[in-house]
Amino acid sequence: xxxxxxxxxxxxxxxxQANIILEAASALLxxxxxxxxxxxxxxxxxxxxxxxxxxxxxxxxxxxNQTFITPLDPEDIHSLASHLDDVLDGIEDAIxxxxxxxxxxxxxxxxELCGIVHACAQSLQSAFDALQRDEKLxxxxxxxxxxxxxxxxxxxxxxxxxxxxxxxxxxxxxxxxIYEFLxxxxxxxxxxxxxxxxxxxxxx
Amino acid sequence: xxxxxxxxxxxxxxxxQANIILEAASALLxxxxxxxxxxxxxxxxxxxxxxxxxxxxxxxxxxxNQTFITPLDPEDIHSLASHLDDVLDGIEDAIxxxxxxxxxxxxxxxxELCGIVHACAQSLQSAFDALQRDEKLxxxxxxxxxxxxxxxxxxxxxxxxxxxxxxxxxxxxxxxxIYEFLxxxxxxxxxxxxxxxxxxxxxx
Amino acid sequence: xxxxxxxxxxxxxxxxQANIILEAASALLxxxxxxxxxxxxxxxxxxxxxxxxxxxxxxxxxxxNQTFITPLDPEDIHSLASHLDDVLDGIEDAIxxxxxxxxxxxxxxxxELCGIVHACAQSLQSAFDALQRDEKLxxxxxxxxxxxxxxxxxxxxxxxxxxxxxxxxxxxxxxxxIYEFLxxxxxxxxxxxxxxxxxxxxxx
Numbered sequence: 001x002x003x004x005x006x007x008x009x010x011x012x013x014x015x016x017q018a019n020i021i022l023e024a025a026s027a028l029l030x031x032x033x034x035x036x037x038x039x040x041x042x043x044x045x046x047x048x049x050x051x052x053x054x055x056x057x058x059x060x061x062x063x064x065n066q067t068f069i070t071p072l073d074p075e076d077i078h079s080l081a082s083h084l085d086d087v088l089d090g091i092e093d094a095i096x097x098x099x100x101x102x103x104x105x106x107x108x109x110x111x112e113l114c115g116i117v118h119a120c121a122q123s124l125q126s127a128f129d130a131l132q133r134d135e136k137l138x139x140x141x142x143x144x145x146x147x148x149x150x151x152x153x154x155x156x157x158x159x160x161x162x163x164x165x166x167x168x169x170x171x172x173x174x175x176x177x178i179y180e181f182l183x184x185x186x187x188x189x190x191x192x193x194x195x196x197x198x199x200x201x202x203x204x
Numbered sequence: 205x206x207x208x209x210x211x212x213x214x215x216x217x218x219x220x221q222a223n224i225i226l227e228a229a230s231a232l233l234x235x236x237x238x239x240x241x242x243x244x245x246x247x248x249x250x251x252x253x254x255x256x257x258x259x260x261x262x263x264x265x266x267x268x269n270q271t272f273i274t275p276l277d278p279e280d281i282h283s284l285a286s287h288l289d290d291v292l293d294g295i296e297d298a299i300x301x302x303x304x305x306x307x308x309x310x311x312x313x314x315x316e317l318c319g320i321v322h323a324c325a326q327s328l329q330s331a332f333d334a335l336q337r338d339e340k341l342x343x344x345x346x347x348x349x350x351x352x353x354x355x356x357x358x359x360x361x362x363x364x365x366x367x368x369x370x371x372x373x374x375x376x377x378x379x380x381x382i383y384e385f386l387x388x389x390x391x392x393x394x395x396x397x398x399x400x401x402x403x404x405x406x407x408x
Numbered sequence: 409x410x411x412x413x414x415x416x417x418x419x420x421x422x423x424x425q426a427n428i429i430l431e432a433a434s435a436l437l438x439x440x441x442x443x444x445x446x447x448x449x450x451x452x453x454x455x456x457x458x459x460x461x462x463x464x465x466x467x468x469x470x471x472x473n474q475t476f477i478t479p480l481d482p483e484d485i486h487s488l489a490s491h492l493d494d495v496l497d498g499i500e501d502a503i504x505x506x507x508x509x510x511x512x513x514x515x516x517x518x519x520e521l522c523g524i525v526h527a528c529a530q531s532l533q534s535a536f537d538a539l540q541r542d543e544k545l546x547x548x549x550x551x552x553x554x555x556x557x558x559x560x561x562x563x564x565x566x567x568x569x570x571x572x573x574x575x576x577x578x579x580x581x582x583x584x585x586i587y588e589f590l591x592x593x594x595x596x597x598x599x600x601x602x603x604x605x606x607x608x609x610x611x612x
Contacts, residue, residue, distance in 0.1 A: 061401075064405055065404075065405060065408065074405045074406060075402045075405065075406055078398075078401070078402050078405060079402075082398060093360075096360060100360075100363075100364040100367065101364075101367060156501075156504060156508075159508075160508040160509075163508065163509060163578065163582060167578075169373035169577040169578050169581070170367065170371075170373050170376065172578065172581070173373070173376070173377070173380075173581070174367060176581075194490060197469075197486070198483050198486050198487075200473075201472055201473060201482045201483065201486060202482060202483055204473065265605075268609055269608075269609060269612065278609045278610060279606050279609065279610055282602075282605070282606050282609060283606075286602060297564075300564060304564075304567075304568040304571065305568075305571060373577035374571065374575075374577050374580065377577070377580070377581070377584075378571060
């Protein structure tokens with residue numbers, strides 16, 4: 001007989017969220033690489049993944065309200081799940097702007113940024129996989145910080161270039177916004193990494 | 205004789221903040237509905253409400269520093285009060301931009317967004333009322349999440365439309381910013397709801 | 409013989425971060441006052457300070473992972489250090505946009521905003537100095553809130569003016585962004601002050 005709730009389920013649910021994010025980031029990168037003709041179907045795929053993510057988070061919050069013993073502080077689980085949700089929202093926001101603004105051709109900087117978002121998603125997945133296996137995860141957090149900084153510099157340079165060469169203010173606003181939505185998504189990955197590091201510090 | 209501080213006062217002060225926010229959101233909606241001719245007086249009303257809000261939060265922080273036994277963790281009370289303050293600031297920011305940019309006529313999307321902010325403010329008020337009465341408040345938090353998502357979709361659609369049809373870049377920037385200030389205010393309402401849910405999880 | 413870790417080192421490291429921020433804010437203000445001809449060298453100076461800041465934060469996080477007894481909750485130390493890091497990043501972001509956008513002449517509002525960032529940095533430095541000496545620091549937090557509000561009003565007025573008089577949309581976007589980066593830096597200073605106040609509440 002079991003008295004304890006199957007508490008380890010929380011780690012599995014967080015990992016599910018990270019897996020969904022990685023799939024969404026793959027679709028984002030594939031869309032950017034394939035160009036405008038294929039962006040819309042990638043966006044539709046991401047919207048479906050976002051709905052799956054919502055179900056996972058709903059399940060997780062429900063359990064959190066019903067479980068007495070949790071493997072981490074309940075508010076840390078809540079915070080990790082919310083921040084993962086923000087990453088998925090960020091990816092969805094970004095691809096929807098890309099679809100809506102139909103910038104032709106998609107600039108190489110946008111493809112590169114989607115690659116960085118994808119790299120962050122891979123590190124998130126590795127970090128939550130490590131969390132579940134009770135393995136070290138710090139190096140994955142550090143990698144996310146490194147990628148975020150790379151995105152930061154890329155966007156700074158790309159926006160400067162935009163102001164130097166783009167004479168159409170509406171196109172400038174569009175591209176600037178796409179860059180910033182993608183960069184913001186890497187910031188949100190870093191937010192997850194920050195909470196994770198904090199959780200590790202607290203529970204070590 | 206009483207030894208315990210009148211601790212329940214904290215809930216009353218948080219509820220006061222929520223009441224002030226609801227009044228400000230009502231003024232915002234009324235202003236948007238009435239059009240540019242009446243916006244300025246609504247903005248003046250909201251500025252006064254914001255000063256009242258500052259007094260409440262000042263009172264609350266003072267008590268927090270002087271009270272040993274609080275009904276919730278002191279840092280949670282602090283966090284709830286700060287986030288409520290951010291909502292009020294958001295409403296004030298939004299109406300001031302609307303006054304300053306004098307977009308004529310006020311587009312129906314702006315009025316609709318003000319309606320969503322108002323709906324969020326009503327749910328916040330219900331949630332803090334429930335907190336004081338020790339009643340369930342989860343459904344109000346869920347409603348705020350629902351409204352925030354509605355605002356998100358509305359703004360996404362409205363901005364896409366803007367890029368498709370608005371040829372004046374300065375008018376485009378103005379409207380985009382008003383949309384985003386209003387959406388940001390619903391995000392801030394969701395932040396309060398998130399902290400509230402977290403507090404409920406911790407204290408259940 | 410000493411069994412306890414030299415825990416007070418944490419306060420010294422946080423104060424180092426605050427000192428570096430104050431130096432960066434001084435370089436920012438000096439750059440804005442000297443005009444475009446000298447901005448680039450101030451930006452280079454700030455980039456160097458940012459790297460020093462990264463080393464301090466790296467040292468601090470390392471110690472945090474190795475120390476059992478800390479003078480504050482480890483997650484509060486983590487949060488203070490992260491938020492201080494955000495301030496430094498904000499200053500670096502702001503000056504790099506100023507360099508890249510080469511707005512000639514630098515408007516007086518930009519210089520004034522740099523002055524406010526500098527005032528916030530001075531109050532941060534005083535606050536962390538007080539934290540180390542175990543002295544009262546609330547008044548420095550209040551001063552930061554006051555400065556942040558001043559920046560808020562200044563930016564609101566400056567952006568309104570921009571929309572009224574600037575006919576070149578690209579120049580408008582540039583200036584609006586510089587104003588907002590500087591204002592955002594004061595918001596980040598306020599975030600530090602909020603965490604500090606919260607820490608004081610918790611440990612009083």
